[in-house]
Amino acid sequence: MSEALEPSPYDALLLLSFGGPEGPDDVVPFLENVTRGRGIPRERLEEVGAHYFRFGGVSPINGQNRTLLDALRKDFAENGLDLPVHWGNRNWAPYLTDTLREMVKDGHRRIAVLATSAYASYSGCRQYRENLADSLATLEAEGLRAPRVDKLRHYFNHPGFVEPMIDGVLRSLAALPEDVRAGARLAFTTHSIPVSAADTSGPVEDHGAGGAYVAQHLDVARKIVEAVTERTGTEHAWSLVYQSRSGSPSIPWLEPDICDHLEELRAQGTPAAVMVPIGFVSDHMEVLFDLDTEAKEKAAELGLPVERSATVGADPRFAAAVRDLLIERAESERGLTPRRCALGALGPSHDVCPVGCCPARTPRPAAAGADA
Ligand SMILES: CC1=C(CCC(=O)O)c2cc3nc(cc4[nH]c(cc5[nH]c(cc1n2)c(C)c5CCC(=O)O)c(CCC(=O)O)c4C)C(CCC(=O)O)=C3C
């Protein structure tokens, strides 16, 4: 047993995730929760509902979070970190408000929050903070004393997030037929978001030209390419592309789409590709459907050999990274100067989102930021 780790001022960790349906009857109410007030066209909702029904109405995300919870508890116990870990979702049970209510009733007053979203953007950061603010307001309206919640910093460039993905790319390259392996292109993918949301992602000084969202993904992609080049001796051509576009076609979203990119690669005579979903923390429905189903069908049609590399999921290195982020922030809150792990050119992200970070179309209260 190693020396005990000091989590104070925190008395609990909350794993905050998106949530997903767990059976056919959950699909429509889940989609209603996700899209309330977001102006998503009806046809898009039917299309996305069909993706879930194709998998029995079950999203893999909740099961993955249960596995991550186990990995976190195991890692904390093995490393002398005595801190309870709870789990709540924005869009499905266990709902964030219910989990926070339980935590308050258990006496928790100062809660560190890990969101299962690694990058800046309205959808990937501020929306989680808005939901935290809503839940805290609900508890106060019920007469409970709201706890203080602090969201742990973005971890897109933490070695515990990047290194498992490097291993995944190496495994996928090895799985390609040998005669096309050296020429394989690395297609890094992430969730498309409206161009306007990308441009205003991150702190105000990062706004413009894709904002922090694109810059952070490019930094991760470059780091993976560098490591793969070092380990294989082959420098693979690469690009950052997008998937899972939603919203109205009249609004510009980040492009190109992965399927169009695969077509382009075939047209250029590229012999193979590895799709690397760096934008996702685990194998969500976007990975199972948009990549493993739709993009793989497209690649088969084109006669282009492709592999899809692994997401981080519950890799023990990711669990250790969460412990590291928690201890780092606890030290910082205690007035110490912690070591902040980060790979790549951008350096460690801020602890507290500054005013104007990833703004919403219509301003709403958000917790755990300078504007809280
Ligand atoms: C950046 C980003 C992430 C990554 C960061 C993070 O992980 O948070 C993410 C994750 C996820 N998105 C998910 C599901 C959905 N997202 C939707 C809609 C949207 N996502 C957006 C962005 C993102 N989404 C945006 C800009 C929209 C348009 C509507 C709006 O402006 O708000 C819709 C509505 C239908 C549709 O249009 O697709 C669904 C069902 C699930 C669960 C999957 C599962 O069940 O396994 C997860 C993890």
Ligand SMILES: [Fe+2]
């Ligand atoms: Fe989404």
